[in-house]
Every structure is written in structure tokens, then in C-alpha cells.
Amino acid sequence: MTSATAVREDSSADAGVPRYDVPDWESRFGVVAGITGRQGRGGTEFDLSLLSDRPAAEIIGRWRTLRDALPQISGVVQGHQVHGIDVRWHDHLEGWLRLDGVDGHATGVTGLLLTVTVADCIPVYLVDPTRRACALLHAGWRGAASGILTRGMELLAVRAGSDPADVVMHSGVGICGACFEVGSEVLEAFGLRGDFPQPWAVDVRDRLTAEARRLGIGEISVSQWCTVHDHERFFSHRASGGAPGRMVAYLGLLDAP
Numbered sequence: 001m002t003s004a005t006a007v008r009e010d011s012s013a014d015a016g017v018p019r020y021d022v023p024d025w026e027s028r029f030g031v032v033a034g035i036t037g038r039q040g041r042g043g044t045e046f047d048l049s050l051l052s053d054r055p056a057a058e059i060i061g062r063w064r065t066l067r068d069a070l071p072q073i074s075g076v077v078q079g080h081q082v083h084g085i086d087v088r089w090h091d092h093l094e095g096w097l098r099l100d101g102v103d104g105h106a107t108g109v110t111g112l113l114l115t116v117t118v119a120d121c122i123p124v125y126l127v128d129p130t131r132r133a134c135a136l137l138h139a140g141w142r143g144a145a146s147g148i149l150t151r152g153m154e155l156l157a158v159r160a161g162s163d164p165a166d167v168v169m170h171s172g173v174g175i176c177g178a179c180f181e182v183g184s185e186v187l188e189a190f191g192l193r194g195d196f197p198q199p200w201a202v203d204v205r206d207r208l209t210a211e212a213r214r215l216g217i218g219e220i221s222v223s224q225w226c227t228v229h230d231h232e233r234f235f236s237h238r239a240s241g242g243a244p245g246r247m248v249a250y251l252g253l254l255d256a257p
Contacts, residue, residue: 004209004220009034009173011233015069018046020225020233022125022170029129030256032070035118035173035249038234047235048117049246050078050098063096063248067113072254074111079103081116083142085151087135089159090114103143106135106155113252119235120227122174122204123249126152126217128167133160136251139171141182144204145189149211164216172249173234176226177203180238 009020018037025033040046040062047054048062067076075093079102087104090097093112105114106126114136116123121140128134135152137143156162181199190207194200205222212220227236235245 004171004212004222006224007170007221008224011037015065016040017066017069019069020173022172022221025125025127025168025170026254029127029168030132030254031127031134031251032072032113032254033125033127033170033251035123035234036066036247038232038245038247045235045245047245048248049119049244050080050117052244052246066248066250070113070250070252072111073113073252076113076115077105078115078117078248079105079138081138083121083138083140085143085146085148087137087148087152087155089155104135104137104148104152106133106152106159107253108133108160110253110255113250115248115250117246117248118172118174119237119240119246120175120180122208123172124149124152124208125170125172125249125251126156126167127169127251128156128160128162130166131160131162132253133162134251134253136249138249139204139208141180141186141189141202141204144208144211145186147211149208150215153215153217165218167217168219169212169217169221171205171208171220171222173223173225173227173247174205175228175236175238177201177206179226179228180204 021034
């Protein structure tokens with residue numbers, strides 16, 4: 001059975017963007033993969049939420065700063081997420097594409113940055129280094145329980161011919177199980193019973209790891225960062241009492257050196 005490796009994303013602040021990159025993925029797999037942090041230059045918040053009450057020019061300016069920090073990227077795709085399981089395949093794109101009702105993205109072309117916004121939900125990164133394809137999924141508890149990981153793997157299989165054994169998966173920065181206290185509806189969604197002491201809690205990354213093992217994914221890693229425990233570094237919807245701040249998780253294939 002494939003075991004999951006615990007990792008901690010590497011912190012950097014290139015070009016003024018607070019970033020936490022998945023360790024060694026650029027050198028091993030030829031991808032850029034990571035997530036933005038909360039603290040920008042001068043202690044200002046690097047909020048990338050498109051639903052924020054802050055001025056639109058300020059938010060778009062930060063998105064441009066993120067894109068400028070990744071010079072290999074020619075296009076960016078982002079969805080208005082609805083906690084569903086719709087995952088879209090994208091071919092070559094220049095500029096910025098925003099879609100409604102989409103919680104995951106996949107591609108087999110270089111230079112296209114797949115993005116999802118998060119602030120407790122889990123970004124799931126999938127890379128097939130053999131066939132040069134990747135997918136990035138927004139996995140809150142609803143999406144995880146409904147099978148967004150399976151949907152992403154199915155799309156990679158159909159569009160790129162991916163074999164799960166060749167796929168590398170990382171469950172990124174999000175809320176940990178100890179901090180994610182839930183009600184009975186969440187337990188039921190995952191097929192769990194509330195026959196253990198309250199308060200009930202669910203570790204969404206653990207549930208995703210279990211599904212990845214069932215699917216036969218060849219290599220699995222899990223972030224050790226928690227958006228609640230590490231709230232000074234990351235936005236957390238729960239820790240902030242529902243504030244709209246968001247990070248952006250990103251994944252893109254790079255041209256061969």
C-alpha cells in the first residue's frame with residue numbers, strides 16, 4: 001500500500017509574492033507548484049480573493065504580481081468555485097480565463113497556470129511526469145466527499161492516458177483534522193458514523209489519502225501546514241470568523257530546460 005509522506009512547503013518571497021512551494025517538484029517533475037501566503041511586503045495582507053470588499057484594482061494588481069513572479073507562464077485559469085466536482089481540461093491559453101462553477105482544472109500544455117482559491121479547503125496537486133499532464137483540484141469537504149479526486153484522475157486518464165501508478169499527488173496547505181470540527185452531515189457525507197466522542201472532527205487530507213490509495217496513485221505527500229494553527233502565515237475562513245481573505249494554489253507545467 002502506498003504510504004503518504006508528510007512535507008512542509010518551502011517559504012519564499014520572490015518578486016514580492018509570499019509563496020510556499022511544494023518541495024523539489026520543479027527539479028523532479030518540471031512543474032511550478034505551490035500556494036501564496038498571507039503576509040506580503042511591509043506586513044500587508046496578500047489577499048487574492050475575487051469576492052473581497054477591497055478595491056478591485058488592488059486585488060487584480062496582486063494577481064498580476066503573482067503572474068509576473070512566474071515568467072514561464074503565459075496564461076492563467078481560475079474558476080468561480082462552488083464546492084462541486086466539475087474538473088475542466090484546458091488547452092493552450094494566453095491571458096486569463098475565469099469560469100463559473102468549476103472546482104478543478106487539468107492540462108497537458110506548458111505555460112498554463114492552473115489556480116484555485118483556498119482558505120481552509122485542501123488544494124490537491126496531481127502530476128503525471130511520464131505523460132506531462134497535471135491537474136489542480138479545490139477539495140473542501142463537499143468536493144472531497146463527492147469524489148473530486150476520482151473525477152480529476154478520470155480526466156487525466158481520458159485526456160492524457162495517465163496510469164494512476166505514474167501519478168504523483170500532494171494534498172496541500174489547509175485545515176488539519178484537529179481543527180476541523182464538524183456536524184453529522186459531514187460525517188454522513190464521508191460514510192462515517194458519529195460513534196466516537198464529540199466534538200466530532202474530520203481530517204479531509206486523510207480522507208483524500210485513503211481515496212488516492214484506492215485509486216492506486218503511485219506517490220502521495222501531505223502538507224504539514226494548517227491554516228488555523230498557522231493563521232499568521234495563511235488565510236483561514238474558520239480562524240478569522242468568516243473573513244473573505246484567500247490564498248491561491250497554483251500548478252503549471254514548465255518547458256524543459
